Amino acid sequence: MAAGEQDSNGIQVRGMQFSYEYSPGQQQPPLFYDFNLNVTPGSRCLLVGANGSGKTTLLKILAGKHMVGGRDVVRVLNGSAFHDTKLVCSGDLAYLGASWSKNVGSAGEIPLQGDFSAEHMIFGVEGTDPDRRDKLIELLDIDLQWRMHKVSDGQRRRVQICLGLLHPYKVLLLDEVTVDLDVVTRMDLLDFFREECEQRKATIVYATHIFDGLDTWATHLAYIQEGELRRAEKLSDVSELKSSANLLSVVESWLRAETKLEKKKSVHNDLNTQKTVASSPFFSSRHMAYYR
Numbered sequence: 001m002a003a004g005e006q007d008s009n010g011i012q013v014r015g016m017q018f019s020y021e022y023s024p025g026q027q028q029p030p031l032f033y034d035f036n037l038n039v040t041p042g043s044r045c046l047l048v049g050a051n052g053s054g055k056t057t058l059l060k061i062l063a064g065k066h067m068v069g070g071r072d073v074v075r076v077l078n079g080s081a082f083h084d085t086k087l088v089c090s091g092d093l094a095y096l097g098a099s100w101s102k103n104v105g106s107a108g109e110i111p112l113q114g115d116f117s118a119e120h121m122i123f124g125v126e127g128t129d130p131d132r133r134d135k136l137i138e139l140l141d142i143d144l145q146w147r148m149h150k151v152s153d154g155q156r157r158r159v160q161i162c163l164g165l166l167h168p169y170k171v172l173l174l175d176e177v178t179v180d181l182d183v184v185t186r187m188d189l190l191d192f193f194r195e196e197c198e199q200r201k202a203t204i205v206y207a208t209h210i211f212d213g214l215d216t217w218a219t220h221l222a223y224i225q226e227g228e229l230r231r232a233e234k235l236s237d238v239s240e241l242k243s244s245a246n247l248l249s250v251v252e253s254w255l256r257a258e259t260k261l262e263k264k265k266s267v268h269n270d271l272n273t274q275k276t277v278a279s280s281p282f283f284s285s286r287h288m289a290y291y292r
């Protein structure tokens with residue numbers, strides 16, 4: 001992910017700025033300010049950082065769920081993550097988030113409800129390769145007779161993951177999805193992801209706090225603190241790994257050493273120009289996500 005490694009088929013973020021809103025029209029100080037990131041095709045990039053550092057927000061931006069800046073700011077597979085809706089519609093860009101929910105404009109995120117079988121959900125997805133579907137059902141050890149409202153969290157999560165992986169994505173964004181999985185399923189899934197990157201040049205960004213098995217799985221590491229990219233490099237270039245027991249202890253030492261960052265430079269400006277900024281069609285807007 002060094003500057004020389006850029007590739008238009010991976011992920012590129014250039015000078016990104018993003019703020020949440022306190023209330024409609026009232027921007028919070030920017031979470032991301034002049035944020036840059038490159039993720040090369042075929043890489044398995046771990047996204048690490050403390051709670052609240054911005055991992056989920058970044059993944060949602062990369063998934064095109066928040067509008068951020070113009071078409072050149074957040075590029076995925078040579079398209080604009082937000083504007084080029086074919087990225088998501090084609091299945092090339094896939095996002096698996098923490099909760100299986102539906103975004104409803106007036107009510108925010110609500111859990112899916114209803115009596116569906118796993119079979120109904122999985123076989124209801126059109127245009128899937130039957131071999132890939134069978135492989136995923138076996139890998140995730142899914143019983144097709146499971147009723148979605150009666151299964152455990154881990155079982156429900158397996159079906160969610162299966163659905164998310166049915167199409168052979170080119171870029172996959174994972175937000176702590178393995179948290180409910182038992183250790184065998186988790187390790188098998190990590191192996192599957194590795195295979196996908198090596199054989200198909202798929203690119204994966206995986207945000208997690210669970211480091212078991214990731215020392216040899218990840219190819220790259222991106223570490224963010226309060227929305228600022230502190231490290232972005234190949235795992236093999238992380239010098240601290242040579243003198244530490246494992247990745248967990250390296251990340252632990254980074255998080256323990258964190259000191260509060262100086263407030264982002266544009267806070268003052270943004271708070272003074274809230275009205276102008278909020279009304280700009282090019283400024284980030286969480287509300288736009290409701291219409292997607």
Ligand SMILES: Nc1ncnc2c1ncn2[C@@H]1O[C@H](COP(=O)(O)OP(=O)(O)OP(=O)(O)O)[C@@H](O)[C@H]1O
Pocket residue numbers: 020021031049050051052053054055056057058
């Ligand atoms: N919908 C929202 N509205 C306003 N602020 C938000 C919203 N979602 C997140 N934030 C704020 O943005 C910051 C980053 O949150 P985010 O969820 O991206 O962090 P994270 O790194 O994924 O954290 P965790 O490790 O706990 O999952 C936090 O300070 C959080 O309070």
